[in-house]
Amino acid sequence: MTATLPDWPQVCDALAAELLGAAGLSAPPVDALKVAQRLQVELVWDASQSGRARVQLLGGRPVIFLRPGQRPERTQWAVAHELGELFAWRVAERLDLAPGEWLPRQREEIANALAQRLLLPDAWFAAAHRDCRGDLFALKDTFRTASHELIAWRLLDLEGLRVATVIDGGRVSRRRSNGPDYRAPIHPAEEATWRESHATARTARRSFHGGDVRAWPIHEPGWKREIAVTEWDEL
Incomplete structure (x- = not known):
């Protein structure tokens, strides 16, 4: 049966699982750099480029050029994104889309x-979420x-x-x-919950009519971020 365009998240889930399997990974965390190398994608550090990463074919082989000096999670995302660019055609193929039938924004x-889905695979993430009951810090420990x-x-x-909310510097x-x-x-x-987390540098939680909210502090010297996740009975 041919997939339809609304099926694309499920197609991405399946393809990510296949790529991780081909790279020999069976449990988190996922190191995107190792995944790339095991999929025969060369990694080259290039301090001269302006962007975080780019992928191109050299001699018929894919190469990801990376800017050094980034935060580890940003490097991981940059490589995972370029792998997404590299293998996006497989998603289009499974959706039965011809090259001219999808827009650049759809490819992105x-x-x-x-x-x-490479860094946070569907089945692994759902299982970890159940095990830790949705605790963001526990999920970060698993998918570091x-x-x-x-x-x-x-x-x-x-x-x-x-609803997920990111608060930077109190806004x-x-x-x-x-x-x-x-x-x-x-x-x-x-x-009230994220302000409590901001002030105390601790996880905060409140239940209210219609929902439940938790906020986690991601604080560094000179910079405070909180992430709040609200689970609603209905929106």
Whole structure:
């Protein structure tokens, strides 16, 4: 049966699992650099390039050029993303899309989805989420090559209505939901929870009518970020 375009997340899940299997990985964490090398993709450090990473064919073989000096999680994401770019054609093929039938933004979306699923594979992530009951820090310990923020966004792919919010320096910087288009202001319970986490540098949690929210502090010298994940009964 030919896949349809709405099937693309499931196709990305399946392809990521196949690529990890081909690379010989059977459990987290996923080192994207090792995955690339085991898939016969050469890695070259290039301090002269402006972007974090780029992939190109040299002599018919894929090479990923990496800018050195990045945070480890950013390097992991950069390699995973370029692998997503490299193998996006397989997703298009399984969706029965001809090369001219998908837009550049769709290719980028699929590359991002593949990158997420390489670092946070569907089955492994869902099992870990159940085992730790959704604790962001426990998930980070298991999937240590992925950033806290990437893990929070991946939570939106699981069953259940959720909103993930990133707060930088005491201000909401990003907010996403897996429910309907959600543009309502942050709920008072959400704000109280992340402000508590901001002030105490500890995980905070509140239940309120309609939902439950947890906030985790990701604090470094001179910089404070909190990530809040709200589970809603309905949106």
